[in-house]
Amino acid sequence: MRSSGSGKSGGRGNYRGAGNDRDQKQGQGRPRKPRPEERRYDVGPGATKDGPKSGRGGAKPSPQKGGRGRTAPARSREYETRIEERNRERYAGKKDVKLPKTFPGAEQEGERLQKVLARAGYGSRRACEELIEQARVEVNGEIVLEQGRRVDPEKDEVKVDGLTVATQSYQFFSLNKPxxxxxxxxxxxxxxxxxxxxxxxxxxxxxxxxxxxxxxGVILLTNHGELAHRLTHPKYGVKKTYLAHIVGPIPRDLGKRLKDGIQLEDGYARADHFRVVEQTGKNYLVEVTLHEGRKHIVRRMLAEAGFPVDKLVRTAFGPITLGDQKSGWLRRLSNTEVGMLMQEVDL
Incomplete structure (x- = not known):
């Protein structure tokens, strides 16, 4: 039976749907949820249509801690800058800030000590830093304990374990001359x-x-002029040791005669030490040490004593020894050997 249309909604009017009066009445008290094409995603105070702004219809911002449903305002660049400056000031005065090891004295002139030592051949820069940490390095007579100390290789005196370091580009070699x-x-x-x-x-x-x-035997080669001059100057008396092959028999007082002095055409020559190293029948191998450097001095002394030399080898020049270095071989002196040579002549 059909219902009349007067005063009542008939037929399909009882179903919910677009345009239903009840739906419209229910939506009058709250804002309508915008459709996707109507939503605004720009939020923030003071925004315009070209930038962020707050208001109804915007995207839901993430809630901030401490309040339900509260939104965090966007930070401006000026605000971020102020935060960064404040943090910088906060940590600037902290005592436990670790600075680089080479920081002290970085404003000074010269080269870092570990770099100078590394160039002189004492190992890597890290190894040279360990030498400094072990209090084995001194500059101008003062032990260096801090890293990054700067020195002038031309003027400052650098020592490792008490031995002078050749800080410039010097070279030192020992040749077993044939x-x-x-x-x-x-x-x-x-x-x-x-x-x-x-x-x-x-x-x-x-x-x-x-x-x-x-x-x-041993002959030294270098480009260090002052060291070469002092090593050969009589004032410093650097000792040289020789092995001489002579034919005997030799008297027991030969060593005493050489130490007391042998008269030569250019004056007396004295040995500092003498000993017999080996004897095979009448063949003797004797060792003579002296600090003089005159021409053919050992040959002339032994010949004047009645024992001409058949073969002569220099086995040591100051602290530099021949060792097992083969004839004709050239080797670079170690840093320790260079330091001992300089110590020998007060460099």
């Missing part, structure tokens, strides 16, 4: 000379003292 090699860096007659062993060096080297052509 017999027949002339003790010059160049020979106009074309004979084999010391220069033939160092032709590939970037810097010019020169020999410290001389050995006669038939004498073998």
């Amino acid at each position: 017999a027949g090699v002339v003790s010059t860096m160049e020979d106009p007659e074309g004979r084999q000379c010391l220069g033939d062993y160092v032709t590939n060096r970037e810097t010019r080297l020169f020999h410290v003292g001389r050995l006669d052509t038939e004498t073998e």
Whole structure:
């Protein structure tokens, strides 16, 4: 039976749907939820249509701690800058801030001490820092304990374990000179000379003292002029040791005679030490140590005493010994050996 249409909603009017009067009445007391194409995602105070603004219809911001449903306002660049400056000031005065090891003295002139030591051959920079930490390095007589100390390699005196460090680009070599090699860096007659062993060096080297052509053994080569001068100067009396092969028998007082002095054409020559190293029948191997550097001094002394030398080898020049270095071999001196040489002549 059909219902009348007067005063009542008939037919499909009782169903909910778009345009239903009840739905419209229920929505009058609260804002309508915007459709996706109507939503605004720009939030924040003072925003315009070209930028963020707050108001109804915006996207839901994430809630902030401390309040239910409260939104966190967007921070401006000025505010972020003030926060950063405040944090910087807060941590600027902290005592436990770790600075780099090379920080002290960084404003000074010169080179860092560990860099100078590393260039001189004492290992990596880290290894040189450990030398400083162990209080083994001193500059101008003062033990260095802090890292980053700056020095002037031209003026400051640097020592490791009490031995002077060659801080500049100096080179030091020991050559076991063979017999027949002339003790010059160049020979106009074309004979084999010391220069033939160092032709590939970037810097010019020169020999410290001389050995006669038939004498073998230790001869030093360097580009350190002051050290070379002092090593050969009689004032410093650097000792040289030789092994000489002579034919005996020899008297027991030969050593005493050499120590007391042998009269030569250019004055007395005295040995500092003498001993017999080996005897095979009439063949003797004797060791002579003296601090003089006159030409052919050992040969002339023994010949004057009645024992001409058949073969002569220099086994030591100051603290530098021949050891097992083969004839004709050139080797670079260690830092310790260089330090001992400088100590020998007060450098």
